[in-house]
Structures are given as structure tokens and as C-alpha cells.
Amino acid sequence: MSGQTQNRAVRVQRETSESSIDLSIDLDGTGASDIETGVPFYDHLLTAFARHSLTDLTVRASGDVHIDVHHTVEDTGIVLGQAIRQALGDKRGISRYGDALVPLDEALAQAVVDISGRPYLVHTGEPAGFEFHLIGGHFTGSMVRHVFEAITFNAGLTVHVNVLGGRDPHHIAEAEFKAFARAFRQAKAFDPLVTGIPSTKGAL
Numbered sequence: 469m470s471g472q473t474q475n476r477a478v479r480v481q482r483e484t485s486e487s488s489i490d491l492s493i494d495l496d497g498t499g500a501s502d503i504e505t506g507v508p509f510y511d512h513l514l515t516a517f518a519r520h521s522l523t524d525l526t527v528r529a530s531g532d533v534h535i536d537v538h539h540t541v542e543d544t545g546i547v548l549g550q551a552i553r554q555a556l557g558d559k560r561g562i563s564r565y566g567d568a569l570v571p572l573d574e575a576l577a578q579a580v581v582d583i584s585g586r587p588y589l590v591h592t593g594e595p596a597g598f599e600f601h602l603i604g605g606h607f608t609g610s611m612v613r614h615v616f617e618a619i620t621f622n623a624g625l626t627v628h629v630n631v632l633g634g635r636d637p638h639h640i641a642e643a644e645f646k647a648f649a650r651a652f653r654q655a656k657a658f659d660p661l662v663t664g665i666p667s668t669k670g671a672l
């Protein structure tokens with residue numbers, strides 16, 4: 469694209485006593501993904517994120533899922549956020565803002581992304597009890613917000629996600645990730661009309 473000079477592909481590895489993550493991302497990909505976290509429903513969500521944000525994403529994550537999937541899911545979100553921040557570089561020439569409204573059958577989710585450099589998450593609208601629901605046998609609904617927190621805080625994004633409707637927990641979670649993906653796709657895209665860093669401060 470016009471004005472693009474940097475390569476927005478990075479690899480981040482993170483090892484703790486609870487998990488081991490090896491993640492590669494290319495913000496200018498085609499949406500190709502190869503994801504193994506040991507948590508199949510999370511693989512499904514990350515695959516949807518890659519596909520609908522046109523981000524190439526490879527993840528190998530292993531962790532103490534015999535205790536609970538929480539550590540591995542959260543830590544993968546942290547590393548994904550770190551990788552996004554690194555890959556965005558100085559944010560020269562990008563649109564910066566994106567928004568999307570995405571249905572999955574009866575579920576409807578809205579997401580707005582600002583590649584602001586300031587971590588902030590506003591997450592609303594999941595139906596009562598969603599956080600306690602097990603999806604795919606291991607993934608609690610509570611982890612959807614927790615993953616958005618991990619990505620947002622580590623990538624330095626302002627993200628609003630609002631669930632406008634939905635009944636099936638799988639549909640709701642997937643609609644949220646797809647809406648986030650579509651909004652992020654717009655925000656990270658190079659805009660040929662943007663010169664320099666899209667902020668009156670001169671930095672993001």
C-alpha cells in the first residue's frame with residue numbers, strides 16, 4: 469500500500485511457570501492461521517480473529533490446562549497484545565480507527581477500535597450468566613472479556629465491545645471476536661490519504 473515501508477510481522481515468545489507461548493503475527497497478511505493452544509474453542513476464536521482481520525497468525529501455546537485453561541488463555545492474549553503493539557511500530561500511515569457490527573445468527577456484536585497507544589476496554593452487553601457458561605467444555609464465558617483485557621492492555625488499544633443481542637454462548641463469543649477483528653482490520657489498514665502518524669500529538 470501507499471507509503472508502507474515497514475514490515476509489520478513479528479514473533480514473540482513468552483515463558484512462565486504456567487505457560488509457554490510462541491506467537492507469530494503479520495498484520496499485512498491474508499488471514500491465514502495455524503493455531504494450537506490446547507483449548508479448542510479458543511483456537512476457534514483466534515482463527516476467526518485472524519481470518520476476519522486479515523492478519524496471519526501462528527500460535528503454539530502450552531500450559532497448565534490440567535489445572536484450568538485460564539492461564540494459557542490469558543497468557544496467549546497477553547502475547548497477542550504484545551505482538552500487535554510491536555508489529556504496529558510507530559503507526560505511521562494507518563487509519564487508526566475502525567468499527568464493525570457483526571451478527572452470528574441471533575447474536576449481534578459491535579466493536580470499535582482506536583489504535584491510540586492508551587489501553588482502555590469498555591465491554592458491555594453480555595447476557596446475565598454468560599460469564600459462568602462453559603463453552604466447548606473448558607472455556608468459560610468470563611474469558612472472553614479477560615482476553616479482550618489482555619489484548620487491549622498489552623497492545624495499547626482503546627476497544628469498545630458491546631453485545632447487542634444473542635442467546636447461544638458460542639454465537640455470542642464468536643460474534644464478539646469477529647466484530648473486534650473487523651474493527652481492527654480497518655484500524656490497522658494503511659490509508660493512502662494519511663501522511664505521518666494520525667494524531668495531532670504526533671505520536672500514538
Ligand SMILES: [Mn+2]
Nearest residue numbers: 538539542614
Ligand atoms: Mn487472569
